[in-house]
Amino acid sequence: MQCQLSAHEDGEHFGLLDDVEYGTALWLRWRGTTAMALVVLADCPVVGPGADGEGCCLFAGHTEQHTWQDTMESTPRSK
Template sequence: MQCQLSAHDKGEHFGLLTDAGAYGTALWLRWHGTNETELAVLPDCPVAAPGPGGEGCCLFADHTTQHTWEDALEEVSCTS
């Protein structure tokens, strides 16, 4: 599993398992380091890119890094 957050060296990492949960939530795998992991049901990030028809962020609410649509280095898919 690869962390879905923008590049970072410290802190928690999150990998999307499925977004087929209740409306507005997704099931994430959360880990810190290499030994301990846990499942977390987190609400979807409500922020969308500016402008009409702006793409929504594919992460969870209150994430610590930039929104997925702000990632200019590579194209990020909500389902990858």
């Protein structure tokens, strides 16, 4: 399982397992290599800028940046 948060080395890691119901998902949470837990977390309500308003694919209250921010940074900007 790979952590879905932006690149980081310390702290908790989260991997998406499945959608539970509208607005929540089942996540695997771990720290290091031993302590793991299944947690149900509410979806992140933040949407990206622009007309399409792409939603964040993480959970409410996550650290680091939203998933659509990762996409914006890796996409070359047109002049």
